[in-house]
Amino acid sequence: MVFRHSYLYSIFWPRLKRNRLALFGGAVVLALFLISLAAPLIAPYDPNAINAWKVLSPPSWQNWFGTDELGRDVLSRVLFGARISLKVGFVAVGIAVTIGTVIGLLSGYYSGAVDSVLMRLVDIMLCFPAFFLILAVITFLEPSIWYIMIVIGLTGWMGVARLVRAETLSIREMDYIMAARCIGCSNARIIFRHILPNAVSPVLVSATLGVAGAILTESALSFLGIGVQPPTPSWGNILTSGKDYIEFAWWLSLFPGLAILVTVLAYNLLGEGIRDALDPRVKR
Amino acid sequence: MTTYLLKRILLLIPLMFGITLITFSVIHLAPGEPVEMQMAMNPKVGKEARERLTKFYGLDKPLHEQYLSWVGKLARLDLGRSFSPDGRPVKDKIKERLPVTISLNIIALILEFGLAIPIGILAATRRDTWLDKGITVFVFVGFAVPTFWLALLLMYLFGVRLGWLPISGLHTLGSDSWGTLHYLWDMAKHLVMPVMVASFGSLAGLSRYMRSAMLNVISQDYITTARAKGLPERVVIYKHALRNALLPLITLLGFSIPGLIGGSVIFETIYAIPGMGQLFYQGVMSRDYPVVMGILVIGAFLTLLGNLIADLCYALADPRIRHGEG
Numbered sequence: 217m218v219f220r221h222s223y224l225y226s227i228f229w230p231r232l233k234r235n236r237l238a239l240f241g242g243a244v245v246l247a248l249f250l251i252s253l254a255a256p257l258i259a260p261y262d263p264n265a266i267n268a269w270k271v272l273s274p275p276s277w278q279n280w281f282g283t284d285e286l287g288r289d290v291l292s293r294v295l296f297g298a299r300i301s302l303k304v305g306f307v308a309v310g311i312a313v314t315i316g317t318v319i320g321l322l323s324g325y326y327s328g329a330v331d332s333v334l335m336r337l338v339d340i341m342l343c344f345p346a347f348f349l350i351l352a353v354i355t356f357l358e359p360s361i362w363y364i365m366i367v368i369g370l371t372g373w374m375g376v377a378r379l380v381r382a383e384t385l386s387i388r389e390m391d392y393i394m395a396a397r398c399i400g401c402s403n404a405r406i407i408f409r410h411i412l413p414n415a416v417s418p419v420l421v422s423a424t425l426g427v428a429g430a431i432l433t434e435s436a437l438s439f440l441g442i443g444v445q446p447p448t449p450s451w452g453n454i455l456t457s458g459k460d461y462i463e464f465a466w467w468l469s470l471f472p473g474l475a476i477l478v479t480v481l482a483y484n485l486l487g488e489g490i491r492d493a494l495d496p497r498v499k500r
Numbered sequence: 501m502t503t504y505l506l507k508r509i510l511l512l513i514p515l516m517f518g519i520t521l522i523t524f525s526v527i528h529l530a531p532g533e534p535v536e537m538q539m540a541m542n543p544k545v546g547k548e549a550r551e552r553l554t555k556f557y558g559l560d561k562p563l564h565e566q567y568l569s570w571v572g573k574l575a576r577l578d579l580g581r582s583f584s585p586d587g588r589p590v591k592d593k594i595k596e597r598l599p600v601t602i603s604l605n606i607i608a609l610i611l612e613f614g615l616a617i618p619i620g621i622l623a624a625t626r627r628d629t630w631l632d633k634g635i636t637v638f639v640f641v642g643f644a645v646p647t648f649w650l651a652l653l654l655m656y657l658f659g660v661r662l663g664w665l666p667i668s669g670l671h672t673l674g675s676d677s678w679g680t681l682h683y684l685w686d687m688a689k690h691l692v693m694p695v696m697v698a699s700f701g702s703l704a705g706l707s708r709y710m711r712s713a714m715l716n717v718i719s720q721d722y723i724t725t726a727r728a729k730g731l732p733e734r735v736v737i738y739k740h741a742l743r744n745a746l747l748p749l750i751t752l753l754g755f756s757i758p759g760l761i762g763g764s765v766i767f768e769t770i771y772a773i774p775g776m777g778q779l780f781y782q783g784v785m786s787r788d789y790p791v792v793m794g795i796l797v798i799g800a801f802l803t804l805l806g807n808l809i810a811d812l813c814y815a816l817a818d819p820r821i822r823h824g825e826g
Binding site: 336337339340341342343344345346347348349351352353355356429432435436439440455458459462463468469470473476477478479480481484485 | 512515518519522523526527570611640641643644646647648649652653655656660758761762763765766769770780781784785786792795796797800801803804806
C-alpha cells in the first residue's frame with residue numbers, strides 16, 4: 217500500500233520476519249481471520265442451539281469448553297464470537313484512522329487558526345474518560361453492532377490525528393512539496409497525493425494497536441449488557457453469564473476471557489513488531 | 501514561569517467551554533427521551549402528563565436555550581436535579597460518590613507506581629537478561645488482560661473458591677456497630693480486589709514506560725561520566741539516573757486520570773462499589789440526563805486540572821525548565 221516495493225521487500229519485511237514475537241502475533245491474527253470465516257464449518261454445534269439436557273455442563277469430550285445456562289456449546293459460541301470482535305476491531309479502527317488522518321493532515325498542512333482549532337478539539341476529546349463517553353452515547357442509541365463500531369471509532373481518532381499532524385508538519389517543509397506547489401498543484405492534490413502517502417506509515421502501528429483496544433472496549437460494553445445483544449455470541453456477553461454463574465461454572469468465565477487475551481496479545485505483538493521494523497534506530 | 505502559568509490557565513477557558521458543548525450535544529442529539537423511559541414503567545400515564553413532565557424538565561425548550569441555562573447553572577456550580585424519582589441535586593449525588601472513587605484510585609495509583617518503578621528499573625538495569633524478558637512477557641500479557649475478566653477471575657478465586665474476601669460492596673451489612681478497628685479491617689478486605697483490578701490495568705504500561713525512560717537516561721553521557729568517576733553502580737542508578745527517569749512519569753500521572761475514572765465503571769459495577777462509575781452506569785441506564793452530563797463534565801474537568809497540575813509539577817521538578825524562561 218503505502219510503501220514502495222523495494223522498501224517493503226528489502227527492509228520492512230526482513231526486519232519483521234526476524235522478530236519472532238511479531239510473527240507469532242501475525243500468525244494468530246491470520247488464524248483468527250480464518251476462524252471467523254470458517255466458523256460455521258469448524259464449530260461443532262450451532263452456537264444458538266439450546267439443549268435443556270446439558271445446562272451448565274463442565275468441559276467434556278462432547279463440549280470442550282462446556283455449556284452455558286441454556287445448554288449452548290461454549291466452544292461454538294467462542295468461535296462465532298471471533299467474528300464480532302474482528303468486525304468491531306477493523307471497522308472501528310478504520311473510522312478512527314480516517315478521521316484522525318484527515319484532521320491531522322489539515323491541521324499540519326494549513327497550521328495557523330485551522331491548526332489551533334483542530335488541536336484544541338483533540339485536547340478536549342482527550343479530556344473525557346473515553347469509556348464514559350462511549351457508554352453515554354451507546355445506551356442512548358438502539359442496540360446495534362454498527363453503532364458500537366461507529367462510537368468506538370469516533371472516540372479513538374485523537375492519537376492518529378496528532379501523529380499525522382507531526383508527520384505532515386515536517387513533510388510540508390520538504391523541497392518536493394515546494395516543487396509541487398511551484399508547478400501549480402492544488403492544495404488538495406498536495407495533501408492527498410504528495411503528503412498522505414508519506415505521512416501514513418506511523419499510523420500503521422497505532423492502527424494495529426487500535427484494533428486491540430477496540431476489541432477490549434467492545435467486550436467490556438457487551439459484558440455490561442449494552443454491546444452486542446444476545447443471542448448473538450460475543451466474547452463479552454458470554455462473560456456476562458460467566459459472572460452470573462460464577463459460583464457453579466468457571467468455564468463460562470475462563471474460555472471467552474482467554475480468547476480476548478490471546479487476540480489482544482497477538483495484535484499488540486504484531487503492532488510492536490511493525491513499530492520496530494519501521495524504526496530506523498532499532499537494530500536487531 | 502508566571503507567564504507560562506497564566507497562559508496555561510487562560511487556555512483552560514476555551515477547553516472548558518468545548519467540554520460543556522460536547523457533553524451537551526452528545527446527550528441531546530441522541531434519539532430517545534428520558535420521559536419515555538419513565539412512561540414505559542407506567543403505561544397508564546396519559547399524553548397530558550407526559551407533556552407536563554417534559555415541561556417540568558425543561559425539555560420542551562429549544563436546544564440552545566437548554567444549553568445556555570445548563571451552562572449558566574454550571575458556572576454557579578449547580579448541576580441540576582436528578583431525573584430519578586428521588587429528584588436529589590446531582591451535586592449531592594456526585595459529592596457522596598466522588599470520594600469513594602478518588603480514594604480507591606489513589607490507593608491503586610500508589611500501588612501501581614510503587615510496583616512499576618522498581619519493575620522498570622530492574623528490567624532496564626538487567627537489560628536482555630531472562631529477568632527483563634520475563635518482565636516483558638508479563639507486560640504484554642498485562643496489556644491484553646481485560647480488566648473485567650481479571651475481576652471475574654479474582655472473584656472466583658478469592659471470593660468463591662477460597663472464600664477469603666467479600667465479593668461486593670464496601671462494608672459488611674451491620675458493620676456500623678462494630679469497633680473502629682474491626683470496621684476498617686472489614687473495609688480493607690472489601691477493597692483488596694477492586695484495588696488489584698484498578699491498578700493492574702495500568703501497571704503493565706507504566707513499568708514498560710519506566711523501563712524505556714530508564715534506558716534512555718542510562719545511555720546518556722553524564723551517566724558514563726558518573727561511572728567513569730568510579731561511583732558504585734547503586735549510586736549511579738538510584739542517585740543520578742533515577743531522578744531524570746522519573747520526570748516523564750509526572751506527565752503520565754496527569755494523562756492517566758481519564759483512564760482511571762473510565763475504568764471505574766467496570767470494577768465498580770462488578771464489585772457493587774458505590775462510586776462515580778456505578779452512579780454513571782445507573783444514570784446512563786435510566787437516562788438520567790443531569791447525572792450523566794454532570795459526571796461527564798466533572799470527569800473531563802478533573803482531567804484538565806490533573807494535566808495542569810502535572811505540567812506544573814514537571815516544571816517545578818525539572819530545574820532546566822524552572823530556571824529557564826517560559
